[in-house]
Amino acid sequence: MLLRLAPVLFVLIWSTGWIAARAAAPLADPLTFLAARYALAALALFLILLVFGVKLPSDRRLWAHGLASGVLLHAIYLGGVWYVIDEGLATPLSGLIAALQPLLTAVLAVAWLAEQLTRRQWLGLGLGFAGLVIALLPKLFELEGEALTAAAWLIVINVVAMVSVTLGTLYQKRFLQGGDLRAISMLQYVGATLATLPFAYLLEEMHITINIESIAIMAWSVLGLSLAAIGLLLLLIRHGAVSRAATLIYLIPPLVTLEAWMLFGEDLAPIAILGMLITVFGVYLVNKKPT
Incomplete structure (x- = not known):
């Protein structure tokens, strides 16, 4: 039953990641927020391991x-996406770049x-x-001339993030x-924390506003996105073809557009x-499935 529901649940939960990034932008530096999110997710998973008596892998290769x-699935991918959104890249354009992943994943998986x-x-x-x-397309036409030129380096960062999550999926x-x-x-979030913290320290003031809104966003980011959604994605990768699992990413940007229309009143043509x-x-x- 969980495997049957996993694709729908993953798409619904993961699509809120862009909404969370937009909501958190005025409240916290993006890399600092993500480093805290990764650390809290690692801590939560460590407590889960203790409760259920699950031992960490003894094989050093699995640790590595x-x-x-x-680093690939979280630090580079989410770090890139949250950074460019915080710097002003249009969320639909970021979603479109991320949606190149299924095609790249399919080619590399073959x-x-x-x-x-x-x-x-x-x-x-x-x-x-x-x-x-x-x-x-309607959103893409909003980026023209100087605006598109100014966003060029942000687009490059977003493309690197997309390639990273593709490689991370295949690596997994x-x-x-x-x-x-x-x-x-848990090991993945430890790796993401260690990779993100130095960049947060070098590039940001490491500021997070502590209020009810930021706590709610962090709680959802950890419990909903980092634990539930990523757990579902890893489950899909393990029990199905990686190219089919990656194709679900196609559903994310349209759903984000729909959510932005509902929550922020953006036009839905x-x-x-x-x-x-x-x-x-x-x-x-x-x-x-084939007949």
Whole structure:
């Protein structure tokens, strides 16, 4: 039952990450907030391991792979996304760049993990990306001329973040198929904390406003995003083809656009709705079981 519900739950929870980043931007420096989030997530998982009597891996290689995958999946990816949003890059554009991940993951999964994709699945990947572009075109037109030039270096950072989470997903599938997911997740957040803290110290004032709003955002970021959503993603990677799991990322930007419309009153054009429907159909083609 959990495996059946995991894709829907993952998409619903993970899409709120962009909303959390936007809400936290006035309250905290992005890398500082993320370092605190990773540390709290690692602490929460350590307590969970103690309660359930789960032991950390005895194999040093699993420790190394866990720490390294945490840097790729969390430190570089989320650090890049939160940083560019804090610096003013349009959230839909950031979402579009992140949505390149399924295509890159599919190509690399075929080459690195020897996964096989059917023509229907390749068609679904293409339709998913095309629908995403259609859904976000109205927002993309807002970035022109000087604004687009000023955002160029932020776009580069966002692309690096996208490549990092793609490599992290493949790395997870290849090197971390064994071991308890809770223990591996804890190691990943330890690695992310160690990688993020130095950059927060060098680049930021390490400021976090402590109030009810920031505490609520942090609580959701740790419990909802860092524990629940990432746990579901790792579960999907372990029990399914990595390219199909990555395709769920296509659903995130349209859902973020819908959430921004509901929470912040942003415009939701008919063309955006059309693009979302095309994207959903593309994801269906990729994940549909063969008859």
